[in-house]
Amino acid sequence: MxxxxxxxxxxxxxxxxxxxxxxxxDDGTTRVALVSxxxxxxxxxxxxxxxxxxxxxxxxxxxxxLLAATHNHQGPVGLRGGMFARLDEAAAxxxxxxxxxxxxxxxxxxxxxxxKVGSAVIDTVSMNRRHPxxxxxxxxxxxxxxxxxxxxxxxxxxxxxxxxxxxxxxxLTGEFPGxxxxxxxxxxxxxxxxxxxxxxxRESRVDQAGL
Numbered sequence: 001m002x003x004x005x006x007x008x009x010x011x012x013x014x015x016x017x018x019x020x021x022x023x024x025x026d027d028g029t030t031r032v033a034l035v036s037x038x039x040x041x042x043x044x045x046x047x048x049x050x051x052x053x054x055x056x057x058x059x060x061x062x063x064x065x066l067l068a069a070t071h072n073h074q075g076p077v078g079l080r081g082g083m084f085a086r087l088d089e090a091a092a093x094x095x096x097x098x099x100x101x102x103x104x105x106x107x108x109x110x111x112x113x114x115x116k117v118g119s120a121v122i123d124t125v126s127m128n129r130r131h132p133x134x135x136x137x138x139x140x141x142x143x144x145x146x147x148x149x150x151x152x153x154x155x156x157x158x159x160x161x162x163x164x165x166x167x168x169x170x171x172l173t174g175e176f177p178g179x180x181x182x183x184x185x186x187x188x189x190x191x192x193x194x195x196x197x198x199x200x201x202r203e204s205r206v207d208q209a210g211l
Contacts, residue, residue, distance in 0.1 A: 002040045002080065003073025004167030011076070015171040016178060018075055020099050023145065023153045024060070024106040025115075032064040033103045034155065037095075038174040039069040041080030046092050053100045058107040067099070070177035072162045074169055113152055116144040126160040144188070151188045156180065 001011050020037040033054060051062035069080070078088025079095060123138040137159040145153040162175040174181070 001170065001172070002075055002077040005084075006167050007170070009170055011172050012170040013172070015173040018072075018172060018174055019178065019181065020095070020102060021181065022099070022102040022106050023155065024058075024103060024110065025145070026110055030064060031060050031107070033058070033060050033066070033106070035065070035067045035099055035103070037067070037069050037099075038072045038178050039075045039079050040071055040073060041069050041082060041085075042067045043079060043081040043085070043087050043092065045081075045087060046079065046096055049092075049096050050099050050103075053096070054103050057100065058104045060103070060107065065103075070162055070175070072173075072175045072177065073167075074162070074165055074171070074173045074175050076172065111147055111152070113145045113147045116146055118142045118144070122158070129161075154184055154188050156184065 001007055018038040020035055023034045025032050025034070035050075047065075047067045050067060051065045054060045054065055055062050076091065078086065078091050081087075119139050119141045121138050122140050123136075126136050126138070128134040128136050139158075141157040143155040143157075144151055145155075160176075162177050164176050165173070
């Protein structure tokens, strides 16, 4: 498992499914694909392969494909870049195939929609782990893709480390971003949804609790 250097064991099971969530948007001129995965990070090799395949099969310019991660500390190793990272090409190929398939499916299901934007201040969830008195970004931003028959997709943006659980946990889980995505799906009844969050390394959960 990735996320904590002190772990001495691999995962012992799956608490809840890890997801890669996809949204494809097209304004008639430009088509883009947004992908958010329940991972610590996404290796640049994975991003490059996805962009190449999607350009060929879904007609999306490589510059229009964004792969992001919720910075989940309770996911698998071998899929991110950066310090101490080692790419697991077999696992990466599986992820690439699944993500490309999801993008192609979403691109094939495009329908008229209106984008609606909203925001709210949530200042009881996160803190600056470097210094409690320093600034944080407490604003949650939401984008709703609203179709003629109701909501199609929703995107959330909120800065907070996915560290409700600590290194003692050995069960794979999407952590609180995964839970938030499932609740968002239930509340909006969207057929498709993305949980997309801006990562800031200094912002962490206020509390540590079991899941």
